Amino acid sequence: MSTMPVGGLVPRATDDAADLVVRNAKIHTGDPVRPQAGAVAIRDGVITAVGDDKDIALQIGPGTKVVDALGRRMIPGLNDSHLHVIRGGLNYVLELRWDGVPTLRQGLAMLREQAARTPKGQWVRVVGGWSAEQFTERRLPTVAELNAAAPDTPVFVLHLYQSAVLNRAALKAAGYTRDTPDPKGGQIVRGRDGEPTGMLLAAPSALILYSTLAKAPVLEGEDKKTSTRHFLRELNRFGLTSAIDAAGGFQNFPDNYDTVAELAKAGQLSLRIAYHLFPQTPGQENDDLARWIEMARPEDGDAWLRLNGAGENLTWAAADFENFAQPRPELTPDYEAAFEKAVRLLMENGWGFRLHATYDETIRRDLAVFEKLGAEGLFPAGNRWLFDHAETVSADSLDRIAALGGAISVQNRLSFQGEAFVRRYGPGAAADAPPIRAMLDRGLTVGAGTDATRVSTYNPWIALHWLVTGRTVGDLVVRPPHNRVDRRTALAMFTEAGATLTGEEGVKGVLRPGYLGDLALLSEDYFAVPEPDIAHIESLLTVVGGRIVYATAEYEGLDEELPPVSPAWSPVARFGGYQATPFSGLSGSRQAELLGQAVAESEQHRQWRVRRGLAPETGRPVFDPCFSL
Numbered sequence: 042m043s044t045m046p047v048g049g050l051v052p053r054a055t056d057d058a059a060d061l062v063v064r065n066a067k068i069h070t071g072d073p074v075r076p077q078a079g080a081v082a083i084r085d086g087v088i089t090a091v092g093d094d095k096d097i098a099l100q101i102g103p104g105t106k107v108v109d110a111l112g113r114r115m116i117p118g119l120n121d122s123h124l125h126v127i128r129g130g131l132n133y134v135l136e137l138r139w140d141g142v143p144t145l146r147q148g149l150a151m152l153r154e155q156a157a158r159t160p161k162g163q164w165v166r167v168v169g170g171w172s173a174e175q176f177t178e179r180r181l182p183t184v185a186e187l188n189a190a191a192p193d194t195p196v197f198v199l200h201l202y203q204s205a206v207l208n209r210a211a212l213k214a215a216g217y218t219r220d221t222p223d224p225k226g227g228q229i230v231r232g233r234d235g236e237p238t239g240m241l242l243a244a245p246s247a248l249i250l251y252s253t254l255a256k257a258p259v260l261e262g263e264d265k266k267t268s269t270r271h272f273l274r275e276l277n278r279f280g281l282t283s284a285i286d287a288a289g290g291f292q293n294f295p296d297n298y299d300t301v302a303e304l305a306k307a308g309q310l311s312l313r314i315a316y317h318l319f320p321q322t323p324g325q326e327n328d329d330l331a332r333w334i335e336m337a338r339p340e341d342g343d344a345w346l347r348l349n350g351a352g353e354n355l356t357w358a359a360a361d362f363e364n365f366a367q368p369r370p371e372l373t374p375d376y377e378a379a380f381e382k383a384v385r386l387l388m389e390n391g392w393g394f395r396l397h398a399t400y401d402e403t404i405r406r407d408l409a410v411f412e413k414l415g416a417e418g419l420f421p422a423g424n425r426w427l428f429d430h431a432e433t434v435s436a437d438s439l440d441r442i443a444a445l446g447g448a449i450s451v452q453n454r455l456s457f458q459g460e461a462f463v464r465r466y467g468p469g470a471a472a473d474a475p476p477i478r479a480m481l482d483r484g485l486t487v488g489a490g491t492d493a494t495r496v497s498t499y500n501p502w503i504a505l506h507w508l509v510t511g512r513t514v515g516d517l518v519v520r521p522p523h524n525r526v527d528r529r530t531a532l533a534m535f536t537e538a539g540a541t542l543t544g545e546e547g548v549k550g551v552l553r554p555g556y557l558g559d560l561a562l563l564s565e566d567y568f569a570v571p572e573p574d575i576a577h578i579e580s581l582l583t584v585v586g587g588r589i590v591y592a593t594a595e596y597e598g599l600d601e602e603l604p605p606v607s608p609a610w611s612p613v614a615r616f617g618g619y620q621a622t623p624f625s626g627l628s629g630s631r632q633a634e635l636l637g638q639a640v641a642e643s644e645q646h647r648q649w650r651v652r653r654g655l656a657p658e659t660g661r662p663v664f665d666p667c668f669s670l
Contacts, residue, residue, distance in 0.1 A: 060085070060105065062080065070552040116532060117536045118584070156194040184240065270604070311591070313344060344586070355396060359380045361397075363454065381413070457514060474519070508526050564581050
């Protein structure tokens with residue numbers, strides 16, 4: 042019997058012994074029949090028993106792996122209901138992550154070091170997961186800082202849906218000159234001499250940002266598989282066991298889905314993925330949808346990789362933008378004609394969908410189309426459908442969504458964009474952006490997610506912190522108490538609700554016999570830590586289908602070994618992914634701010650001592666400007 046550690050438990054051989062038992066835990070099952078437990082047993086990927094240690098002892102046989110939770114909190118595995126996981130995996134090892142970095146100084150030091158490691162022809166790219174508001178400095182890097190950090194290596198730094206900062210080498214690599222015209226919906230900022238400065242603005246469309254990023258080199262061959270496996274392991278680090286992929290721009294089917302399909306076939310996925318298909322060419326959306334309907338059916342696949350429907354865009358003209366630094370975009374007055382054809386095609390062929398919609402003005406127009414089709418019996422018709430985002434959805438629209446059998450997936454975009462939203466629309470509008478409590482009060486299924494990786498971080502605990510506290514990563518209170526949720530509700534949005542959105546509510550999302558053996562053993566007790574520390578929680582042991590896919594601390598070495606990060610110069614090989622900050626009861630930004638004040642006060646005190654002859658005039662600096670505070 043393999044044990045880790047068993048704490049004196051005597052195994053009992055049975056014919057149907059478990060493959061894995063985790064005991065001595067504080068288990069939140071999510072099951073109202075048995076909400077709390079102390080141990081769980083898993084066999085052939087499925088939970089066979091949930092109970093106390095004595096109950097589960099009957100499941101232990103000679104080949105059972107027994108893990109002692111050491112009294113830690115266990116929860117059902119998390120399920121991100123809106124994550125660009127496929128695209129994220131194909132790019133993960135190419136990107137320098139500023140997620141969780143508390144100071145711009147540290148970010149620039151990382152960038153400088155990575156530029157020195159990056160071979161000629163490659164770019165240093167910082168793509169999402171951070172906001173200037175999280176930094177002590179409360180600002181973006183300047184073009185001059187990027188030029189100084191990387192004189193010869195192209196650097197692309199994406200900030201939210203708003204802007205990107207490029208150094209001189211990146212402008213050259215992208216081919217931007219004084220003669221390059223501004224694309225529709227975007228702006229190349231220029232100096233007095235007409236030359237590009239290095240700043241790109243979404244005005245309001247982020248297409249200029251993404252099309253510029255697409256000029257950078259991509260991974261090939263086995264490196265795509267390795268990158269994806271390391272990204273999934275990084276998600277497992279935070280207790281994620283499932284995700285619903287929302288597709289996205291520049292994600293073509295089937296080409297960009299081949300990597301996850303091959304990993305699934307080889308049994309090398311460590312995260313369950315339900316994916317969507319997103320038409321890529323404006324004006325050809327219905328052709329794409331019709332072709333896909335002939336190729337596949339929703340729920341094709343298995344519990345590891347399955348098709349869930351179309352979206353998050355169905356037609357490009359129906360998509361609004363989420364750049365809160367710009368005014369709300371006005372969509373074309375006639376987009377409904379093509380949009381109705383797309384929705385009709387899907388509903389008549391048994392395809393569900395998800396639909397990107399930020400503003401209530403867009404949602405009302407979409408609902409009018411659905412209600413027209415509903416008069417023909419197409420809504421509700423047993424096909425799962427939902428709105429994504431819905432930051433400004435109205436009470437009337439929520440009632441209409443409920444009447445049509447829809448659901449909603451909300452993301453913590455305002456963790457990173459909350460300050461911009463408040464500046465644009467005011468604190469009153471921000472208080473209900475989105476109106477989560479009103480959604481839940483109507484009985485709607487409301488899944489939670491991150492919308493990572495190009496804006497928000499993929500760390501689900503930042504999203505859970507936002508759901509519970511209403512605070513941004515810059516510590517601004519955006520949502521007051523009336524629009525927050527308690528910890529159990531927030532967790533259910535990240536577990537049970539996600540399962541419902543893929544039609545798997547009887548399969549996963551709670552810890553119950555007969556359900557998939559997906560769980561996370563947490564570094565801290567989610568239900569007991571102070572609210573600010575929710576954002577710092579990680580998983581110490583993540584299990585998917587009875588497989589230990591992530592293990593650290595006392596459990597290090599129990600997970601599966603991954604191939605080395607490739608290419609060797611990858612930022613992930615040097616820095617890893619999310620930059621964890623210590624538990625402190627303070628936000629990362631506030632913690633760094635206080636530390637910066639302490640450093641400044643120390644330097645003032647040193648100068649005071651010099652003036653009084655109590656210290657030498659030249660001395661060791663308080664900090665090295667190349668490194669973080």
